[in-house]
Every structure is written in C-alpha cells, then in structure tokens.
Amino acid sequence: MVTIKQVSEKAGVSSATVSRVINNTGTVKEKTRELVMAAMAELGYRHNVVAASLASNKTHTIGYVVPELHGSFFGAMMGGTEQALREAKKHMLIATGHSDAQIEKEQIDALLSRRCDALILHVEAVSDEYLVNLVDQGVELVVVNRFIEEIGDNCISLDNIKGGYLASRHLLDIGHTQIAYIAGSLFKADGKNRLTGHQQALADMGVEYTDNLIYEGNFQAKSGTEGIRALVARGAKFTAVACANDEMASGAMIALRELGRRVPEDVSVIGFDNVDFASYLSPGLTTIDYPVQKIGSMAAHWVLERVYGHTRHEYQHILSPRLILRGTTSSPEQ
C-alpha cells in the first residue's frame, strides 16, 4: 500500500503538504498541488481513511440502527438519509436492533466503538432514559420515528396520533359509524398512538368506542387476516376497518375477500404508512402517508448541521401525515 510518505518523497515535498492537498486544507501553491497530484496518480495512491480518522478524530461515518432491513419501510428511510449524506461524502454504518433492548444496546455500543460521528436510531426496545443518558454523555444522536420529551431536539418523528385520527376521521366523514380497528403492537409507541388517534376521532364525532371492535395485531400482514377473522368470529359488526399499517390492511383485505365481503362496497379499508405496494393492491389502498423518506433525509440534515456544521440544512421535528385516497374506502351502502 502506498503511503503519503512515499508520495511526498516522489513529489519532493513534505508529507504535511501532501496531506494538505488531499484534504484541501491550509494553503498550497498551485504548482505544488500539481506535483503532488501527479505523484499520487503515478504511484496509485489511495487515501487511508482509517489512519486519517484516528489522527483527526473524525470518521465521517454515521451509525444507523434500524429494527430490520427487510420490508420497504426502512429501505425507504435509509434511502432518504443516504441521498442527503452522499453529497456530503459521509457514509452509513448499518446495524439492526431487532426490537430487542439487549441487541439495540450492543449495536449502539459497537457503532460508538467505531467512532461514528453521529448515530441515527430507530430503536424500539431501549428505554427513553437510556437514550436521554446517551445524549447527556455527549453522544450525537438523532432518534427517528419516536418522540422523547427530554431530548425533543434530537427527535424526528411523525405525528402518529394525528395519523390515526385522520384515518378514522375519513371513515367517519364518509358515513361510517361501525369501524373496526386492527391495531399494531400496543407496546410500541406507534401502535399505541395510532389507536389513540382513532379513539379521538370517534370521540370528536360522537361515536361510542367499544373494545369489541378492536383487535391487537403485530404490524404483520398475517395478523391483519387473523384480525378480521377474530373480529367476525366474535360477532363484531362493522362497515369499515382501519388498520395500523398497510401490511395488516392487505392481510385484512385477503380475509374479507375470503369471507365474501367486497372492498369497498361491503367494507371500507384504510391502512397506514403508504408503503410502495399500497398502490399495487386492487383496489388501490386508501391510507395515511408516512413521509418516511423525508424523515430519513431530515435525520441526515440534522446530522449535517449539528455535527458537521453545515448550515443551509433545514429540518423539522414533527412531520404531518396526510390522507391518501385510493379505492378501498367508500360510503357505507344504505
């Protein structure tokens, strides 16, 4: 491996100068720069970022923890981040937490050991205190899709309550009053908040809330299918079903079809997230848009501004969901 030293000898300058041209810092005469560039090219020099990181105490690397890699949600989010980061020549070190507190901590630890300049965390099992504590220790981190009061400045999240509200409010607005709800895992903040929004919408419109119309799923498609079956089995009557995410909504649609209930003629269905396949379903799934890519890029901007001092990057902390009307909702038949 050719080093800066060899380049400097070939160019007849000191290694400090070579470092200057590589990093474009300090001042170096145009003539010298060319000399160095030529030497680098001739020797096939490749900058050693590891050594540079050790010396400069900057890795230009962002640690990223997500629960899982599969599915289209996190890919979209990381895609948003990557796009913003690439321009700034930063890289992402990826780790998965699997919604397990132990693993999440280990991964955060590993990323810190690798001296990431900042962390972007979508973690669901670790406690608020743990994260607050990290921030207090001076760790530069941004928490995505989760809001923690004490470190609100470090959080970028969606207003899930509002999203849940919007979904059910839409159903109510077009005339439904018997609305089943297939919730996500309620131990996750998202699952809880979306349900809360649903309840608020009912309350606002004076519709009574009943546990009999609620089924707790786990955000997987299959639990949507099971949800419908369970609801029907327990004799629940409904003309619409709101689901805490699109996967469960698609699962629900499958179950409804099995039961001979047409969507949306017999039962309206609304999802949440607006993942890419929502529009591929037929009818297209009416849902709540989760601007996940945007959240990813906001996180990148946060880091760029706060950690690397780039200005001109703007970001908001709480994003708003919005209704995406497609074909799975309609007014109940009389």
Added chain:
Amino acid sequence: MVTIKQVSEKAGVSSATVSRVINNTGTVKEKTRELVMAAMAELGYRHNVVAASLASNKTHTIGYVVPELHGSFFGAMMGGTEQALREAKKHMLIATGHSDAQIEKEQIDALLSRRCDALILHVEAVSDEYLVNLVDQGVELVVVNRFIEEIGDNCISLDNIKGGYLASRHLLDIGHTQIAYIAGSLFKADGKNRLTGHQQALADMGVEYTDNLIYEGNFQAKSGTEGIRALVARGAKFTAVACANDEMASGAMIALRELGRRVPEDVSVIGFDNVDFASYLSPGLTTIDYPVQKIGSMAAHWVLERVYGHTRHEYQHILSPRLILRGTTSSPEQ
C-alpha cells in the same frame, strides 16, 4: 476518552496486556484478566476500533454497494447478509451506486479507502473488466446477482435464464400459447436473461416467438401498466402475460383490470422475484421465487470463509429459482 494506557495504569499492567484481554488473544492469567476488566469497567473504557483497525490492518467492516435502498429487494438481501455478519461481529458500510458507472466506481473507491476488509457488490453499470481488474489487484469482493465468467468464484447469482424459462414454461404447460412478455430493462443482464429464458421455453414447446408480444419495461410498476396498454394498442392478442418482475406484474394487473380483463379468467399473469407484497395482491401473484435473502447470506458466508478464514460456512455460486403458484394463473378458457 479513556485509553488503553489509562486502563493499564489503573490495573497495574502494561497496555499490551490490556490489548490482550480486549481481543482475547495471547495468554493472560485469569487473575490479571479480572484486574483489567475491573479497571475498564471503573473507567468506562470504550475500545477504539479505529485505532485498532489502523494497527491491525483489519476493519471488520464489509463494504456493500447496492443500486438503491428503497423497495423491498435490497433490504431483503442486506438483511440476509446482516444476519450472518452480525454473529461474526462484522459491520456493513452501505453505499448506493444508482446504476451509474461513475457513481459505482466512486463508491467502491470510497469503501476501499475506508479499508473495508471485503466488498459485496450489486453493481449494474460498471463493466466486467473493471470488476475483474479489482479482483486481480487483490481486492476481496463478491459480486451478487451477476455472473462474470473470469471471476466466477467471486460471484453469487441466480439462474435468471432458468427463472424466465420456468415462468413461461408454466404458462405453456397449462395451455397458453399466446403469451405476452413485459421485459425488464434489456441493458441489464437480469432483464436480458429472463427474456432469454422465456424464448427458450417457447422454443422448447414449439411456440413461435414474435416481437409483437414483447414490451420492454424498466422494472418499475408503471412500466407494467404501460406495457399492457402498449401491447393492446398495437393489437397484440394474448391470454397470458409474463413479467420480468413483480412490480411490473402488479402494474400490468392494474392495466388489465382497467381494460375489463379479469385475472386470471381472461388473462393469466406471472411475475418474477416473489417480493413480499406479491402475496398481498389479489389474487396472490404467481411468480418465480428469487431467494434474495439467501443470496445475501451466501455473500456473507463467502466473505466469512474467504476473508476471515472462518470455516463451516458454505455457499453456492448459482442458485435456482422456483415457481410459486398463487392465484394469477389458470388455463385459458376455451
């Protein structure tokens, strides 16, 4: 930041010994180990992997280049890799190449500058020669979803020709003879090979091939929709349509529905990839399974065995696709 030096002083040993207990190398007396561990705990020591990497010339990091992060394909693949890598305490540095040769090269370069121990590359724009050249230079890399003769040992890919064959053969077997084909981008090997498979199946069954039934899409859902429209507009007659991926198949289904053609009663549809949402469509999409997660884990095993000398890791170079029967194909009506 507390260093190994401080730990060594607190524990009353040399820094070499501390390094030994951290890395679990060499021999260190149990008593000493405990002393060191205690000192580390007390001082809140955190290993500096950057410094370790510089000294040992190993980063325990795998560079990963994929075209894009969004969608469910690459997430599934990276998920397969991550799972295998996590056990071995390796990490992944992610970069996207955007199917652009220039960008792909830059990203590979950047990953190499960061001294990744190995690279896993899904690159589509860069030439075979370029990759062969890298291997010749001693870069440890595995190319996924692409086969290059000269470095076949470094490739892990799916037999796309066979996949294309399987899909069309299925349609032929159940009685279709008028089969439209919506291809992927033909400048990509996958797109080309799948079409080749289709043609072979036709030939095998003695069905004449005609360009009139072919539409070149770009792997996006929308181009599936456009494909059907174009085919119909040009007066093509078909009772089945094979698509080079599931996205286009779902786009095609939308177009067919718009035209009042039922799936599968009027037109059978088959996709390719078996992405997660294929089963959410209705009817469920018959497709060709692309064991993408498995490819991801094979790539990890390749690296673990070849670069890190872990044995017990097995991998194959060419994986086989298989038919997944769901609801979008049936025999043509008489």
Added chain:
DNA sequence: ATAAAAAATGAAAGCGCTTACAATTGTAAC
C-alpha cells in the same frame, strides 16, 4: 531596495492501538 506581512512549507509530536520480541515468572521433572 528593504522591512513587514502574508503565504507556503516542513518538522515532529501525537492519535490509540497491535504485535513481534525480549524478559520475567511459574511449573514440572529430575
């Protein structure tokens, strides 16, 4: 032409760790 200021460069001390190699200590056999 000359002094003062600015620009360009070099010398060298780290950054925090790994890893030969040397030195020391412990152990078992005689």
Added chain:
DNA sequence: GTTACAATTGTAAGCGCTTTCATTTTTTAT
C-alpha cells in the same frame, strides 16, 4: 534444589495520517 520449558507479561516500534508551531519563501508597501 536445579534445570528446561511453558506460560505470562512488558518493551517499544510502528500503523498512516493530521496538525501545531516554527521556518522559509514570496509578496506588498514604503
């Protein structure tokens, strides 16, 4: 108690770069 050998620990030389500070060169103003 010795000796030979194994187990344990320490010494110190890097790994390849950045960066401060001092030095030299160039430029500008007088």
